[in-house]
Amino acid sequence: MVTYDAAVSETTPVSYVCQTNNENFVKREIDQTFDAYYSYSPANEAHFNAGLVMQYFHTQLKALYPQQSIDCDSNGYCIKPLSQKVNRNTIFGTNSASWDGEFVNYGSGNGGYEYFALTGMSIAAHEITHAITEWNSGLSREGVDSAINEGLSDISAIAILDYYQHTASGAYTQSQAFADQFTDQAGLYTKNRKWWYGWDVFPQDKAARFFELPSWDGRSIDHVKDFTTAKTGHDNGGVLRKAFYELVKTQGWTIQQAYRLFLRANTSGCVFSGMSLNEFGFCLVDQTAHIQVGNKSLNQIKADVSHSLAGVGISTGIGLSTLDADAWLNYNQASYDLSRITPDTIRSIDVNWGDGQSESWQRDSGTPIYPYLQRTKQVVEDTLIRFSVNVTTEDQNGNQATQSAYNHFYSRPAALRCEPFMNNAVLHTSTLSINNFTLSGLNAGYRAKLDTPWPVAKPREHTLSFAQDLSGKRVSVYFDSNRNGLMESNEAVLSSQTISGSSVKFTLDQQTNRGLGLLRVAITNNEFDYSLLDACGVADNAQVVDVMMDVDSDNLPLISDFEVQYLDGNRVKFTNTSQVNDAKNPQFYWQFGFDNRTSTARDPGIIDYPTDGGQFDVSLQIQYADQSETDTKQTRISLDPVNACPAKISNGANADVIYIDDMKLFNYSTLLANVPSAAGFNREGYSLNTLSGTDIKRRTYISVEIMTNLMPRSTAENLLQNGNRDVRFTIWLDANGKDGFESSESGLDNDPNYNYWIDNSQCTTVSGSEYCRISATKSLTLPNVSSWDWSKWFVLRSKLEERPANDYKSDACNRFNYGEIEDLKIRVTRY
CATH class of the missing domain: 2.70.50 (Coagulation Factor XIII; Chain A, domain 1)
Incomplete structure (x- = not known):
């Protein structure tokens, strides 16, 4: 292994003459100032850490492939000499590290303002694993490849730090600084540093990514259902981190046992570019034959792996499958929906709520099935909830099959505050209104209204109003759609939108589940004054307001509304977007403004208007069956003669x-x-x-x-x-x-x-x-x-x-x- 200091020379390796005395650590100084400037140079740190990482890989690979005698074998693993450069800053700045196919490059950091030098052991392990992956499985940096690539690198960092923890000796291992990085307290993500990635390069007590629940970083995913190519490989790699964590914590494997399985998969030839996450799961199960886990049988080992993968939505095809079901958490309320399954085919439903509570339904129990098709249960707060539901169905020939759905959540009190870090609190507005609800008496900085939720309808466009004209200011709006108590980048409703006047409009994601959810409004001076560097946000010169909303609440007022879409030939499509409570049996009455044309359908569809065009008054009146509420919307539409050439937008x-x-x-x-x-x-x-x-x-x-x-x-x-x-x-x-x-x-x-x-x-x-x-x-x-x-x-x-x-x-x-x-x-x- 060769180390270069790019700040000195990119062609001459770092070297120095060793003195006769051994390196000496003073415990008190380490505990108090273990990050003292110049105490351990980036070149020394990178050389030591990378040397340990390469030593680890050589040892593990030789144990996994005892018959292999050379470092690169087409029928086994490949490991090559490593070259690396410290203080090697790239177009991505000083706060990054990378493997470029020839060198591992470590950025210099920024003097401890945000980062120390990027030469920590976790970073070295991560980037060197990219080299191992390239030399063996050849995964790319796009899509699923990137998720697997980044996930394997993060897992390697945990495995190598665990190896270091249990093999290091000397005065440093007795220091508080050494002990801090291996704190293992499940459920307390602020203390569970053993399952953090990147802690060793931050001046603050924080992580770059998490294993226990990856979404704690505000970006990563915990389950395959949240996979999207709009996210980075680091974010999508959360499913591998989570599966690895569950294999250790739930199935009782050691970190080293679990890592040997992932390393064997990465070097065995069954990981390949273009594979799916399910195929990666098959690969892991296939390699269990080469792994020993205490006294467990091969079938038990395979079952452990399959259950851990199923928990993040990866199917391994050996009896566990992804059930067509939705499961979600609204803070301290877990819910599931099986309504897409034909009820008559269901023989039994078994629910494990993940906090010790369980329920079941049997066809011959005499109990109605419908309460079990859609169900909500309050669960224990501040707990990692491992939810599962098993459904047994029976076809017309009497053949039965059992399918399972899994999801993991971290339950939180519904009134939990996620206060952002405020660098400079500013008062931009003294009141904030959403539709007809107003929060008054706002002060500079942060305010949370969590006691009485404001009802809001998902399909509608909403108006966010301020006390005065805020033209030129910026506003960001986030809705905690996964109800984990954090604000994440993919939950942005408005991203640093420039305000014009005293209000802006927004709509919620139409995939949002009904129920309680936290809405965040951040008003700033400039485009980058609000960010997600921390899971609860970082705000500069800003005012931030959190409001608890109740999506599609039964308490919503009746509002008649519809959208108009113009089609060719003076055909017009009407779509009902009204805010109604279906439990109160709403009745609809449309008038289309010509020839006494009317409809009582909820959605009348496409209406053919006269070909000579004109102006037409359209209305929709809605009334509940008990006549408790009535509302009407009217609008005028203008149509040109069919033989004209206006060519306007349809919607x-x-x-x-x-x-x-x-x-x-x-x-x-x-x-x-x-x-x-x-x-x-x-x-x-x-x-x-x-x-x-x-x-x-x-x-x-x-x-x-x-x-x-x-x-x-x-x-x-x-x-x-x-x-x-x-x-x-x-x-x-x-x-x-x-x-x-x-x-x-x-x-x-x-x-x-x-x-x-x-x-x-x-x-x-x-x-x-x-x-x-x-x-x-x-x-x-x-x-x-x-x-x-x-x-x-x-x-x-x-x-x-x-x-x-x-x-x-x-x-x-x-x-x-x-x-x-x-x-x-x-x-x-x-x-």
Whole structure:
């Protein structure tokens, strides 16, 4: 193993002459100032830690493959000499470490402000394991590969620290600093440091990631159902950390026994790039034949592994399967839903609530099944809940099968405060209102209202109002949708949105379960003043308010509401979005504004309106059967004649998804005009404007260049992926003056995928993620203007559409689901 100090030389290894005396530790100084500056240089620390890690891997691999005599064997494991660089900072800054295929690179940290040098033993173990993984299984850094790759590296860090704990000797091992990093107190994540990752590089008493419940970091997942490619490999790798923890804590394995199984899988050839998490589970079970766990039989070992994996949603296909059921926790209330299973096929239901409580139902018990299909139970607070439900079904031939669903939660009091770390408390507003509920008397900094939940309807758009105009300030809104008491990045409802006026609007994720949930509102001066560096948030120059909400509560007031979607041919789709209590038997009465057309359906669907268009008054009246409440919504819709060419967006709620936010006209490289009216959007997805003060000569070759609104870079890149793009920009000029746009009047090119790009200079960072704009350009030649006209007005149509449904150049008059049309009147002159 070779260590370089990049701050000195990246070609000459670190070296020094050893003195005759042994290194000496003074226990009192270690306990009080164990992180004393220069006490242990990054080069020394990295060399020692990496040496121990490589020693560990050599020892373990030789024990797992006793017949292998060389370091790299195609029929066994591969381990190579390691090279590493300290003080090797990259484009990711000073606070990162990486394996680049040739070197392990350790950042220098930032002098203990946030990080010490990134040369701690956990970091060395993690990054060197990436090398082991590359030399053996070849996993990539994308998708499931990345989750497995990062999960294996985190697990290695725990295993190597455990090895160090039990093999180290000398004065240092008697110090408080040494003992602190191995504290093992289940359920107390603030003390359970043995199951933390990265503690040894933080000045504060904190972790980068957790094992007992990975979601404690505010980002990682505890269960496969939460896997998404929008998360990083570190976040998705939480399922492996959790499975490893359960194998040790629930099944009674030692850390070393459990790690040998994971290391054997990583080096045996059954881990491969492109595999699924279930296939990884199969691989682990397959390798149990090579692992000894006390006096346990092979079948017991396989069952232990399968149960631990099933707890995080990974199926191993040996009798445990994923049941089509939902289970969730609302702080101290666990719930499950089996309603997707046909009740007549169920023979028995066995529920283990995970805190010592259990329930069961049998077909022949004479007890109704329906209370057991959807059930809620209050569980013990401040406990790791290992919930499971087993359902036995029987088919028409009498064949029975048992399926299981598992999930783990950490129960918390419903009134638990998750107070953010406030660097500078600010008072931005003295009151905060959501719909018709108001919290008054707010002070600078943090306030929590947890006693009386505010009812809120999931399908509706909600208004968040402030005491005064906060234009230019930023607001972030989070809803604790998984009810774990923490605020996580994927729970953002609004992310550092710029406030305009004294209110903003938001909607909850439609996948949110009903019941209690904490809503957080963070008001800041700047974009990055609120972050999730800590699971409860870090706020600078901010005001933060937490409010307990009751999603889809039975106490919600009756509110009539609906959405309107315009389709081609003056067909209109109405979708009922009303806030109702179905237990009170709501009755619906629609009036559509023509020919006495009415409906009593909850959702009337598509209505065909007259082809000659017009204005129509539409209303929906709702009344409960007991006549306790009534509410009516009215709106007016405007429709053009069918033979007209307005081409507006189908649903105004989608108008802000993607739209034209900037437009310029060029003659080759010469700028002819900026079009400031193109900025922003409206709910019709259409605007008609006049280009004033700029005349353009006949037969001029013009290019229309547009930029979209900001969107995540990943979204922009996906829309522009090779092949048939999912975004289309088209232009037409109504040259014949017939108030229509024919395909012959479109741009010069015939390739809908031509001339799109992402301008990196227009990209920016929002809440830690990169946002960019898509640029596109299309060209045409202006028509001739006769001598007797001198000048003439023409309409130039620019249409941006996501996922276009019609043929290129023939869709100028078709409505669209996502995008915008900008019609621009331009004056063309003869001279």
